[in-house]
Amino acid sequence: MGIESTKIIRKASEKPRLLASSRYIEAQMNRRGPFQITQQMGPYCTESCGHCYGSYSPQRTGVPNSDTIRNSLEQAVETNNNLGINFFPRICLSDGEPLHEKNRESMRALAEYSSRIPLAIMTNAGFAKSLREAREWMRFLRDSGLDFSSIEDQCCETISSFHISTGRTYNVPLRNHYYFNKALKQIFPDLNFGEHLDYTILGFEDKFPTTRSSTKLVGLIHSLYGTEDPLRITSNDGQSDLCIEFPTENASIFLYYGKITPDGRAVLIPEISKKYPEKPIQPEELEFSPEESESLTIDYQGNVSFGSSQKCVRPGKIYGNVNEGNLFELVRKINHDEYYQATKLGGVRFLYHLAQEASQEFRLSARDICGVCHSIAESPELVEAIRQGLKTTGVVESYKGYLDQRGIPNIG
Ligand code: SF4
Secondary structure, eight states: OOHHHHHHHHHHHHGGGGGGGGGHHHHHHHHHOEEOOOOOOOSSSSSSTTTTTTTTTTTOOOOOOOOHHHHHHHHHHHHHHHHHOSOOOOOEEESSSSSGGHHHHHHHHHHHTTTTTTTTEESSSHHHHHHHHHHHOOOOOHTTTOOOOOOOSSOOOOOOEEEEEEEEOOOHHHHHHHHHHHHHHHSTOOOOOOEEEEEEEESSOSSSOOOOOHHHHHHHHHHHOSSOOOOEEEESSSSSSEEEEEEEEEOEEEEEEEEEOGGGGGGHHHHHHHHSOEEEEOOGOOOOOOOSSSEEEETTTEEEESSSSGGGGGGGGGGGTTTTHHHHHHHHHHOOOOHHHHHHHHHHHHHHHHHHHOOOOOOOOEEEEEHHHHHHOOHHHHHHHHHHHHHHHHHHHHHHHHHHHOOOOOOO
16 A cells, blocks of 8 residues: 555544545555454463453363464465565464463464564463473574564564563463563573563553552563663553553563453453443444554464454454465455445444444444444344445445435545
């Protein structure tokens, strides 16, 4: 996608009236679509965190087969080589814990390919029960070829990195974080840690939590990486959530804060169900902020859909399987799909409108915007009815009609 188109979409997030402009519509319709891959590494997980939106745990069975992982990697690398760009710039390992024994062979394959397609390793640090175990995993990744050099093209630069999630619902002791960081420093001593490591605390609070455990974590990171420079409190990418910046000798390390979303097991937590009650949807209240890029999720069985997590792989929007189809072809299929085009143009509130056009009785109760999207995509029949309606009227014409109905003029 050109720089101009990216700018238009970014601007439309800040000035919603631009969502009705022809420039915005053209930029979205021509956007090349999904590219950042998220690979589900569960549903088996070493932890059973109270907030887990996928309700993963040691009681669940299923992890990706290492052949499935190799298929995805091979196809992603081949696409990048054929196109001469980082069409698939990186693979995010999430939705389950990547670093546990059942994922050992998958991690070997991922590390082997990391010089061609970098990894974002989302871990809970549960594997680092002792310094010995933490070192063993770091050594294994190093010896399997985990590569931290950057891959760059005209659009972006990507690198492999560790993203550690923690918080009071994680049940992973602070000492694991100490062992993990110690081992990381010992096995990869030359790393510019700020570029390859960050932390996220997840919690219920509206602001950065000043609990004893979060204060201890701040102290731990500072003692392991910090310099004489004071910590800085900054805004997290313009959002209201704060993050803490630890200046180091090189790039800073960041500790973000994220609010728990009301999904999966999280709704059993009284604070969450109270904060986000299930209520009838008022479409005009649904938020929409257009994306400049897209995630492509591959579930543990190899099923592919657009969306940022395994929860987005719903029956109505599974486009194929990496073990049977070609990843690039699946992306083309998504890009040509009217349902996807409508999603990127107008978001969930446009989908809600389309669902009501497809079925007069359509009404939903949900806790948040993801709940609406998941409910619609749960029904292949409803998604197909929406798709057929879009085929008949045309995606852009439907979108303009929807804007007209809302009294939003096309501003050229
Ligand atoms: S939140 Fe992460 S670490 Fe916790 S159970 Fe879910 S996948 Fe596992």
